[in-house]
Amino acid sequence: MSTPQPQSPQAAPAWQAAPGPSYAPAGPGYTSPIxxxxxxxxxxxxxxxxxxxxxxxxxxxxxxxxxxVVGIGLLAGAVVSSSTSEGDLGDQTALSFGFFGILLxxxxxxxxxxxxxxxxxxxxxxxxxxxxxxxxxxVLAAKAVVFFAVAxxxxxxxxxxxxxxxxxxxxxxxxxxxxxxxxxxxxxSLYVALLGLLSLAVGSIIRHSAGAITIxxxxxxxxxxxAIFMFSSSLEKLREALFQYSIPNQLGVFYAASLSExxxxxxxxxxxxxxxxxxxxxxxxALLEKRDV
Amino acid sequence: xxxxxxxxxxxxxxxxxxxxxxxxxxxxxTGFLGPNGSGKSTTMRMILGLDNPxxxxxxxxxxxxxxxPNAARQVGALLDAKAVHGGRHARNHLLCLAQxxxxxxxxxxxxxxxxxxxxxxxxxxxxFSLGMGQRLGIAAALLGDPQVLLFDEPVNGLDPEGILxxxxxxxxxxAEGRTVFVSSHLMSEMALTADHLIVIGxxxxxxxxxxxxxxxxxxxxxxxxxxxxxxxxxxxxxxxxLTEAGGHVLPEQDGALRVTGLPLPRIxxxxxxxDVRLWELSPHQASxxxxxxxxxxxxxxxxxxxxxxxGLQQPLPPGVQPPMPVPGQGQPGWYAPPPPxxxxxxxxxxxxxxxxxxxxxxxxxxxxxxxxxxGANPYAAPAQAPAAQTPAAPSATPAPAPAPAPxxxPTKSEDAR
Numbered sequence: 001m002s003t004p005q006p007q008s009p010q011a012a013p014a015w016q017a018a019p020g021p022s023y024a025p026a027g028p029g030y031t032s033p034i035x036x037x038x039x040x041x042x043x044x045x046x047x048x049x050x051x052x053x054x055x056x057x058x059x060x061x062x063x064x065x066x067x068x069v070v071g072i073g074l075l076a077g078a079v080v081s082s083s084t085s086e087g088d089l090g091d092q093t094a095l096s097f098g099f100f101g102i103l104l105x106x107x108x109x110x111x112x113x114x115x116x117x118x119x120x121x122x123x124x125x126x127x128x129x130x131x132x133x134x135x136x137x138x139v140l141a142a143k144a145v146v147f148f149a150v151a152x153x154x155x156x157x158x159x160x161x162x163x164x165x166x167x168x169x170x171x172x173x174x175x176x177x178x179x180x181x182x183x184x185x186x187x188x189s190l191y192v193a194l195l196g197l198l199s200l201a202v203g204s205i206i207r208h209s210a211g212a213i214t215i216x217x218x219x220x221x222x223x224x225x226x227a228i229f230m231f232s233s234s235l236e237k238l239r240e241a242l243f244q245y246s247i248p249n250q251l252g253v254f255y256a257a258s259l260s261e262x263x264x265x266x267x268x269x270x271x272x273x274x275x276x277x278x279x280x281x282x283x284x285x286a287l288l289e290k291r292d293v
Numbered sequence: 294x295x296x297x298x299x300x301x302x303x304x305x306x307x308x309x310x311x312x313x314x315x316x317x318x319x320x321x322x323t324g325f326l327g328p329n330g331s332g333k334s335t336t337m338r339m340i341l342g343l344d345n346p347x348x349x350x351x352x353x354x355x356x357x358x359x360x361x362p363n364a365a366r367q368v369g370a371l372l373d374a375k376a377v378h379g380g381r382h383a384r385n386h387l388l389c390l391a392q393x394x395x396x397x398x399x400x401x402x403x404x405x406x407x408x409x410x411x412x413x414x415x416x417x418x419x420x421f422s423l424g425m426g427q428r429l430g431i432a433a434a435l436l437g438d439p440q441v442l443l444f445d446e447p448v449n450g451l452d453p454e455g456i457l458x459x460x461x462x463x464x465x466x467x468a469e470g471r472t473v474f475v476s477s478h479l480m481s482e483m484a485l486t487a488d489h490l491i492v493i494g495x496x497x498x499x500x501x502x503x504x505x506x507x508x509x510x511x512x513x514x515x516x517x518x519x520x521x522x523x524x525x526x527x528x529x530x531x532x533x534x535l536t537e538a539g540g541h542v543l544p545e546q547d548g549a550l551r552v553t554g555l556p557l558p559r560i561x562x563x564x565x566x567x568d569v570r571l572w573e574l575s576p577h578q579a580s581x582x583x584x585x586x587x588x589x590x591x592x593x594x595x596x597x598x599x600x601x602x603x604g605l606q607q608p609l610p611p612g613v614q615p616p617m618p619v620p621g622q623g624q625p626g627w628y629a630p631p632p633p634x635x636x637x638x639x640x641x642x643x644x645x646x647x648x649x650x651x652x653x654x655x656x657x658x659x660x661x662x663x664x665x666x667x668g669a670n671p672y673a674a675p676a677q678a679p680a681a682q683t684p685a686a687p688s689a690t691p692a693p694a695p696a697p698a699p700x701x702x703p704t705k706s707e708d709a710r
Contacts, residue, residue: 030470032438036366037395047393054385124376134359292344
């Protein structure tokens with residue numbers, strides 16, 4: 001520190017002073033009066049939080065997500081409550097009608113996940129970011145943390161709201177147990193946020209928003225669509241597996257509204273999503289370190 | 294201090310930067326010059342750790358960029374003005390960068406003031422003009438108040454006031470003892486801003502010297518001689534007399550002669566001896582721009598050709614001259630003034646009368662048509678030129694490889710007349 005008062009605001013940009021002999025005597029090298037702090041993940045998280053909240057695409061995708069989850073959820077609840085009488089719902093709980101909204105809404109989370117990473121490549125912002133923070137892994141980790149937190153909280157709030165409304169609305173259905181409550185709110189939110197995290201990793205690998213979104217929509221829908229058109233009996237086993245492990249079916253498991261009886265059950269879909277996301281995110285980290293920005 | 298040693302970058306089989314070694318010292322503005330596609334930006338990206346070099350190393354203050362502790366506080370860079378998310382407003386863009394390196398948020402408002410964007414701080418950068426984008430990029434570079442600054446084409450899109458501001462900013466940053474490394478393809482801009490020049494072409498080092506050395510090594514003094522328009526024969530007469538006396542004569546577009554190797558009084562004496570009146574005899578210095586063009590002409594990747602409009606032209610009515618081509622269009626080497634050393638130049642008799650020899654709007658400089666002596670035309674065999682003009686031997690000896698180039702150039706210039 002060559003300057004006696006490092007905090008003085010006048011001391012910071014010495015070149016603001018008009019050109020003239022007002023500069024400090026030019027020795028070899030220059031020392032900034034602003035104190036240099038060692039940086040860590042916390043700084044990167046703060047930066048990513050600023051980034052994610054300061055673009056409109058975040059507001060749009062999350063707004064549409066909430067609209068879909070709550071709107072479709074309430075609509076489904078209203079239709080079911082007006083058209084069923086005592087006993088029609090059998091063993092179903094009121095929570096299971098939240099499924100449709102979450103299924104459609106997950107596309108918004110996928111989009112936001114992809115945009116969190118890929119849009120920086122589209123705009124060129126990634127170069128500015130990587131120059132400011134050459135620890136590339138730290139940047140991706142911060143993105144993952146911030147995005148996961150945002151996606152989880154937003155999903156939890158909307159899914160929880162819909163669940164509470166449904167249970168209040170449909171008193172003819174069976175009362176859900178504690179674990180069913182947990183699965184239909186926290187469980188499904190974790191699953192959707194993981195799906196978004198997977199999209200974030202894919203976005204970082206593909207580096208192209210439209211391409212990565214297409215891939216993720218394909219991952220979401222293709223297994224189910226392919227399975228529907230597998231008529232041949234020799235493919236019966238494959239068809240069954242595609243059905244069971246398709247993302248819509250795994251989402252349904254959280255609501256006990258699975259499309260098939262066997263296959264993943266309980267909390268299985270969460271572990272599957274966790275495994276797949278960990279692998280893809282690991283690949284994203286490795287590629288990020290290795291490739292040119 | 295930036296130090297590159299044997300820096301090489303290949304993309305597939307294309308070598309963008311080859312074996313580049315240089316140092317950028319603190320306390321001075323170092324200009325980084327080269328034609329489009331010569332590897333300036335690639336080099337900058339390698340300095341900043343964005344691209345990994347295929348071979349060689351580049352360090353800042355002794356560290357590779359990615360190993361620098363809190364890099365943003367030591368190095369600031371303007372890479373390209375569009376490297377921002379257009380949907381984010383200027384202040385938030387800088388704020389997220391400040392947070393990333395632990396810079397207090399009030400510093401953001403300071404740099405916004407420094408670059409003059411305080412009034413549009415809350416406007417989305419999508420709507421910024423190119424000049425405003427450059428200012429935002431410069432703000433980002435200054436954010437960390439760093440010791441080392443890199444600017445890639447900082448004056449692109451700036452208005453004259455902005456250019457002046459950038460020029461003074463660079464100088465004052467260097468005067469504070471910082472390392473300032475500025476790339477540009479405008480020699481004229483660098484001549485005003487830089488203290489030191491690093492010139493590259495096709496990814497290889499062409500020159501690494503101070504601006505004053507560059508000027509004295511590369512700018513050739515010449516005399517402009519004009520004989521009466523009314524009598525072309527006088528011109529021929531004077532040309533042969535000057536050539537015999539050891540001068541080197543280049544015809545110019547407007548009929549004047551560019552003479553090197555002879556002092557002005559001697560030219561006057563010679564003209565008097567052969568009884569030629571002079572309408573003009575004036576001393577000139579080739580601009581730095583021309584010196585730079587000559588140095589890099591063999592290394593230009595993207596060069597325009599004459600727009601032939603083949604088959605689209607109406608036959609000219611009889612007696613109408615085809616239009617004069619604009620000088621410099623599609624004529625490699627037109628720009629090149631003779632290099633400072635002229636001793637070897639063989640006498641060049643003039644046989645081309647003015648305005649008679651360009652047939653069909655001819656593109657004398659088109660690669661196929663260019664008379665290339667021994668394949669040494671800089672356009673045809675460009676790889677030789679950079680090798681010969683290494684900084685070790687800037688101008689003292691007649692360089693072997695580019696030597697035929699000036700020969701080729703006048704020949705073409707004659708055709709163009």
